Amino acid sequence: FYGYVTKNNKYFEGKPIPCLPIEPLFGSTRQLLTRKISSHDFMRQVYDQFSNVKIFGLFDLVTPVFLVRDPELIKRIAVKDFDHFVNHRRIFGSNLDPDSVALFAKTLFALTDQQWRDMRATLSPAFTGSKMRQMFELIGDCSAQMVEFYRERAVTASSKLPLVYDVKEVFSRFGTDVIATCAFGLKVDSFRDPNNSFYINGKKMVHFERFSVLLKVLFHRVFPWLMEKLQIDLFDREQNRFFIETIRETLRAREAQGIVRPDMVHLLMQARKGTLKHHKQQEEPAIEGFATVQESDVGKAELKDRRPMSEMELVAQCLIFFLAGFDTVSNCLTFLAYELALNPDVQERLHAEILAAQASLQGKPLSYDVLQRMKYMDMVVSELLRKWPPGPSTDRICTRDYVVNVDGMEFTIDNGTSIFIPISGLHHDPQYYPEPEKFDPERFSEENKHRINLDAYLPFGVGPRNCIGSRFALMEVKAVIYHLLLVFSLERVEQTEVPVRLKKGFVALTTENGVHLGFKLRDA
Numbered sequence: 001f002y003g004y005v006t007k008n009n010k011y012f013e014g015k016p017i018p019c020l021p022i023e024p025l026f027g028s029t030r031q032l033l034t035r036k037i038s039s040h041d042f043m044r045q046v047y048d049q050f051s052n053v054k055i056f057g058l059f060d061l062v063t064p065v066f067l068v069r070d071p072e073l074i075k076r077i078a079v080k081d082f083d084h085f086v087n088h089r090r091i092f093g094s095n096l097d098p099d100s101v102a103l104f105a106k107t108l109f110a111l112t113d114q115q116w117r118d119m120r121a122t123l124s125p126a127f128t129g130s131k132m133r134q135m136f137e138l139i140g141d142c143s144a145q146m147v148e149f150y151r152e153r154a155v156t157a158s159s160k161l162p163l164v165y166d167v168k169e170v171f172s173r174f175g176t177d178v179i180a181t182c183a184f185g186l187k188v189d190s191f192r193d194p195n196n197s198f199y200i201n202g203k204k205m206v207h208f209e210r211f212s213v214l215l216k217v218l219f220h221r222v223f224p225w226l227m228e229k230l231q232i233d234l235f236d237r238e239q240n241r242f243f244i245e246t247i248r249e250t251l252r253a254r255e256a257q258g259i260v261r262p263d264m265v266h267l268l269m270q271a272r273k274g275t276l277k278h279h280k281q282q283e284e285p286a287i288e289g290f291a292t293v294q295e296s297d298v299g300k301a302e303l304k305d306r307r308p309m310s311e312m313e314l315v316a317q318c319l320i321f322f323l324a325g326f327d328t329v330s331n332c333l334t335f336l337a338y339e340l341a342l343n344p345d346v347q348e349r350l351h352a353e354i355l356a357a358q359a360s361l362q363g364k365p366l367s368y369d370v371l372q373r374m375k376y377m378d379m380v381v382s383e384l385l386r387k388w389p390p391g392p393s394t395d396r397i398c399t400r401d402y403v404v405n406v407d408g409m410e411f412t413i414d415n416g417t418s419i420f421i422p423i424s425g426l427h428h429d430p431q432y433y434p435e436p437e438k439f440d441p442e443r444f445s446e447e448n449k450h451r452i453n454l455d456a457y458l459p460f461g462v463g464p465r466n467c468i469g470s471r472f473a474l475m476e477v478k479a480v481i482y483h484l485l486l487v488f489s490l491e492r493v494e495q496t497e498v499p500v501r502l503k504k505g506f507v508a509l510t511t512e513n514g515v516h517l518g519f520k521l522r523d524a
Ligand code: HEM
Pocket: 108, 109, 110, 120, 320, 321, 324, 325, 326, 328, 329, 332, 389, 390, 391, 393, 394, 395, 458, 459, 460, 461, 462, 463, 464, 465, 466, 467, 468, 469, 470, 472, 473, 474
């Protein structure tokens, strides 16, 4: 066993780059495994270990990993030489059977090589600005429904003091309602019906901190061949069954009654029939958020003779909203509310912009285009994603030997080795962001934003494998903040933990104890 878990330990010895210290089995990640540090702080800490090198080695448990610090080299790897680094590291087994119910392996995030290319090109037309504009009404409805719930509570409360809520819980409920309506075609109200089965099953599905999930991930890292043989899925059977049935029912009803609704199910049904395409003539909205990532030629490729998507593949793409778009968005909103409460000047300036936008609407509901034109909103959200990137790092796996040439040194990243891209580290490097701890939306103002090194700003990743949902995420975050600040000011109260404590261990950016804030009615 010792021999097995230490067999790669000499991997970096022949390479002209430094490597973090290694312990048998723990590699360089003992602090993460034993939950002594958050993954956000870990990425910042390791990034700072070798401040003069562009790339160095570390061990994620037993696996050698290259951590790339240099934005220019990241771009080379993730964009120019993408063909060597197409895939993410495999977390759960590959799945070649399109009809099996092991869903994780069928999601866009997990697919590899040509299967990934085909699926990305199939799904990409569903995430364009023009599709977001069509879907916007659904998000607007969820935001208004949420804010109305808290407004009613505030109006009927006996106390004059603002009611205090854990905003993590608030935005998790909101996020569930958005996924239900946009990705599954269901109207759910997780505020007035807090125990609805969609919310309960969704919550279980994304509860990745469970011991059983940790064990599955660890086993997969150490014994990947065994886990693949056993076809162990990330998602539990019970939740798989629930969501498969939900989608099946929706598909049956839509096909039988010819229902058309501007949501993902409809777009995926079109994708399945092969009728969903990029339309060059349909103008993308002229203004896009600073953080938005662009689709590469891989996503825009025209697919010929692709095998039709199976029902299980379609369900898996709906689940990606839970997997990739639930915690990321609800955590982004949680940290945004926290920063707004701690920076009342920023909050008031944003509120003023919201009032101006509302006045421009002349009584009509908020539209996608008006939201896109809100400059200060975009500055605030861009800075939030800089300071608190919901994904502290991303990864790639090398699929073809790759020769690196930096600072006059040459060495090979071998086929099968992993790459870490330390998003949090880059976002907190003072050479790119002076005073990185300061929440300062001015970094993204018209006058200042040209100074930002775009290769060191990666909240949605980089290259053809970047986040397909960046427009969706930005629309969701901005819409709910618009509705919330219109009615409430977010107040720091006694229960607000400052500085906020981050959850430790192998989890993405999230708080240890939530964020408790007062919701003060603005017209009270
Ligand atoms: C603030 C919210 C979000 C953040 C910060 C975020 C961030 C990221 C990052 C860093 C990656 C990895 C990119 C890379 O490796 O270069 C990613 C991938 C991905 N994200 Fe997001 N994401 C967010 C919301 C969403 C939403 C709402 C969806 C909805 C569908 C989504 C779907 C995906 C998918 C499918 C991938 C994998 C893409 C692929 O492998 O082709 N994300 N995201």
